Amino acid sequence: MTRLKNAGLEFTLPENVDRSAAASAAAAFAIAIKAGEDVKIDGSKVKQIGQAGLQILLSGFASANHRRSKIEITQPSDPLNAAAKLAGASLLLGLS
């Protein structure tokens, strides 16, 4: 997790986005989004993600939108794309 130059958050999702990883991500997103910072989520490492992880991402996108912060998932891995597509969440998460 690094701070961007514009004080935004750059967060790398781990290989396995389980409930524990989702909780860590939620905490980091919450702080950044509440502060009105932009959030960049690196999804390139994700090999496995379930509902807990997708919920965090969906909530993060909705919250960032409410607060007019920018949020995006960069380099989504194939498993991440597949999980989002399966759940019908791709477009909500800005994924193809």
Next chain:
Amino acid sequence: MTNEEIQNIFLMECDEGLSVAEEGLKACQVDPTDGEAINSIFRAVHSIKGGAGAFGFSNLQAFTHKFETVLQQARDGERPIDMGLMKTLFQALDLLTDHVRAIKGEADNPDDQHISAELEAIACAAPPVVASADVETGLPVADTGPNTDTSDDDSALDFDLLLADLDLDLGEETAETLRPWIVKVQPKAEAMANGSEPLRVIRELCSLGGKVVNLDVSALPEIDMIETDQSYLIWTIELADHVDRGTIDEIFDFVVDDYILSISQAAVTPESEVALVAVQSLIVETAPAPAPAPADHEPQPKLFATPIAPTPTIRVDLDKLDRLVDTVGELVITQAMLVQRLESIGVNSSDEMSQLEYLTRELQDCAMSLRAQPVSAVFSRVPRIIREVEAQTGKSVRLDVEGESTELDKTVIERIAEPLTHLIRNAVDHGLETPEERAAAGKPEQGVIRLSAEHRGGRILIAVADDGRGINRERVLAKALERGIVARDAKLTDEEIDNLVFAPGFSTAQTVSNISGRGVGMDVVKQNIQALGGRVTIVSRPGVGSTFTLALPLTLAIADGMIIKVGTETLVMPLTHIVECLQPQEGDVQAVGPGHNVLNVRGRFLPIQSVAAALDIAEAQSDPSKAVLIVVETEARGQVVLMVDTICDQRQVVIKSLETNYRAVDGVAGATILGDGRIALIADIEALATCDMLADDLQAAA
């Protein structure tokens, strides 16, 4: 739901449908072979037709029927989508928009004879078309090419169900021959804590040929409230009717306790409720226009132009919202008064007061956001304006739009419609060259208009850029001299020459047309934007193009202001105008005539304007070297220095209209109530800076 409520939903769905159709037509323009684009237009028009018939809007129904017939031929490949057809389709869409406005009572019934006849002629010229089952039934059929599955047509499906709920007779529109399984999967809150992974269940349902037709995220809390063990999502999955019910049940054999399940066949009553919820998520006035249909089979996110999670919504009268905003404004004032009162008795800070201030600010932000709308509400009118000007000028224009989900106050949005129309028409008519001129200049024959919106520094910037010829400064200056707008001996910078286009009555158009060239447009643009507390700037490069940028306040109700004192009066200066505040050193202020001074600001001499003199305030500091000097940015004169006695504070102020409560006063933009309960006037910086006409000459002399 009452008939009236459902009719209102239909009217909103019409707007959604028109936006979808507009996007679809634009996509077809780029790629006439885009099957999904033509499908999306067809579905949108079909959906409007269905509702129009149900509610007895016969004119609308008749027109959409003709429109739909041609679209169906195009969709089925019976008619190539060429330039001629595109033109007719765009005209038909514009007329459809007019029809929708007519049923809303916003306009008279349009005269559609000409376009109707054209549509009929096109339809007759093609082989007869048999309605295909996929759209008429709202159900998927095989072999209609990719993405023709209308299960992703949420709006049509939902609306049909709504109508069914009302028991309205739609005839063939609701005819059904197949009844697919609708499986609603709601993991219980503690399902994941019990070790269940709902995505596995979804995967298994999809492996039976199921498709997620709705992902309900309305229960999702904000990110700071979410509990990762809890489940908040609800899926609706559609499965073909030939799938055995027992096979579906088997998937849940060992996890049935972790789920709330609903398995039924389409169009049965419980699922109508699901549709109602989905439709209600569409009816927020602030909901952005739907995005073009996705390339994959995910239907529900296309309800949103940007990745916005749907949340439960209700519709509220604007009056109620305004009352809330007003009350919150009063609360802000009261909070400031409380702070001041406590300070007067020696209580300077406390955790409770800090918390109250924080909560008040949060409440205010929330209240203001209730009035926010995406600029797409006004941007959506632009394609039609461009089409009209294209037709009138023979120019070819591509419109690029960015940031249409950017939000700002509803009133601001309403008031920028006219200025934006002027700017767009002007950009096409004046800014862009003719195709021949562009070809001669080595440019593509099609000109580009780029419309964008973004938040920056507490303001919203709306830019209209063209890649045309740029402002012809020689001609602008010559015209300004001819009309006596500038003095013969005036030496103007490029920027000042560009700004002459905003002078009242100014126009360089060779011929007066009904598009632009009457010289009444651009000054109206500037006046309207200034009346909103915004400003217009121009950046133009010869041969490359021009960009007109509107900088607008996010809201008209609140402003950050600097509290200043001039003599016995306390005034508020909007921070948006203030560049810097200075206490002059010896020699910084120089006299350039009786009663007129300039300030040396790092080598630039700026005219000093006394606020006391402008507003006729007594007992004020008259010596600039002993006063506080505030450098402000103005539209009319660039940077000007305002002279005040002292700066007291900087705070957010609630703007009260002086005009509404008293009358308009020159030099005063409004009023506010300060923390001590006193009323302070909010300075109109533009008016203060321009009240001394000599200031401009002084600046030029300096």
